[in-house]
Amino acid sequence: MNKLKSYKGDIILVLAALVYGSGLVAQKDGMNNLGPFTFTAIRFIMGGIVLIPVAMIVRKHKSPEQKAAEMPVRKMLKGCIATGFVLTAMVVAQQYGLPYTTVGKAGFISGLYVILTPIAGVLFLKRKISPRIWVAAIISVVGFYFLSLSGGIDNINRGDVLMLITAIAGTIYLYTIEYFAGKADTCIFTLLQFLATGAICLPFALILETCTLHDIYLAMWPLLYAGLGICGVGYTFQMLGQKYVESERATILLSLETLFSLLSGMILLNEVLTFREYIGCGLMFAAVMLAETNSKPKKIDEEIYKL
Template identity: 25%
Template sequence: MTMPPSPSRGRIIFFLILTTVFWGGSFLFTKIGARDLPPAIFVLLRFSLASLLMLALCLPRLGRLDRTTILRGAIVGTALGVTNLTFVVGIKGTSISRAGVLNNLFVLFIPLIARILWKERIGPSHLAGILMASGGIALLAAGGGQGFNRGDLISTLCAFFIAVHIITVSKVLKDDDVWLISLVQFSVVALMAGSTVALQQPAAIKVSREALFAIAYCAVFSTVICFTLQNTYQRYVTPTQAGLIYTLDPVWSLLAGFGVLGERLAPREWLGCGLIFLAVVVPLAIRYLQERRLLQRYRPAG
């Protein structure tokens, strides 16, 4: 029995970049949807629709849905739920330009969490990245006349929960069916958002056409398609290479904020965003170069 050929390098990179485009678009459409809807209701509608779509895709696989898959999916789904609830609250309270850059801090939070929980060493490049990120946040706080507001704080907290979700996925999931795991994850997020809505008991709301389109975009493109593309193509690259590609997320959110919403950043804010972006890219780039050197050293002759 022969294994199916791996996709070409160009195809892998293309679809991973397309994933960042779809995810970058979620900042814009979440901002639009959150104008009319409370964050918990927006997350509830988004992930309820995503769960229904994933259920339709998983119908031939439902016979393999067992207790272990449900348990593991519920664990990573809980982390995903907290991530998405803080994501919407953060975007509602700040510009999508700032939120996109701050969310990317998850790359720096991962080694910090690993250090605290498993005593893993933090390399000099990550320490430098943390210092640059701190300087970037200070510049954001000093620029734009609004300081480091509540939305910025929640967006930074969201970056922490993104890191928690990534670590949870790597520690909890084994050889699970990624389609069924995604179905359980989406369903858990919908249940968490629904519980939050029930506790808050919001007043009657009116959903605009723009909000409905935003929900549909985020459910289809930023959830179902993004997860499918990631699960399909990310396994063909190293985590470092994937991380470098995913740093394009804030680029698209900055462009969307500038071109569609008319957001403008003060010079200090631009400098702060640039420092945070470098804080993420520099450690990843150094790690990528180290990986290349190791690969060349141990590559068999010929």
């Protein structure tokens, strides 16, 4: 029975990775009608709202002792606002970069946060990491070269640079979450930070971008997929899957989103990579796999959900 539950969890987590990976297609398609801040504001407000019933169900099944041990919502707000600013920087950089690169490349480059996170822990928090992380970092640099720099520094794609900024912001985001969300209800914290992100983006959208109701209507399907699909369905699938699968295995399965982003771009957007870029994708995927098969479970993995 335990093995059956494990297989069930594996399937659910692969489905979550599919939702996350294909979500970049929706994000790119949404840029045809909406600006980065407008699209981000609407999708995260939608995502926060759709998580409210999920949070209520999760909280209903918690014991009084578990509820008492958690951080009060009032104290969460400071952390939610802080993570909202970091999340805004991460996602808006991704939105700005998507029109200039392929969905496949975007998925692999932005996924570098998996390797950058432990390295940042060594440099800034004096933490120790396995030697395999350093090997993974070297492989990922070589992969990034084949993916984005093989034509020389003068030919680097601005979208790839923005995806690298997304990965760096993602690293900061993970540690911000770790700092604030240690004792918080992860589901409530997540929906509050989604709403905070939407609220932060909204004034920028109103000031810097032009948007009509017709524009929102034209971008409705990408918005629904990015807001309800990724934040609602993907998040719920991940929570369900991680009930049956240990954290280390779960992160490996969720990393399949990079492959799904590549396949989604090829199938839905007819994107084609060069042979060198495929080599780069392969190297970067190998680096991520190597980093995520670290012998010690990662604490912050238990608090972070894909966006």
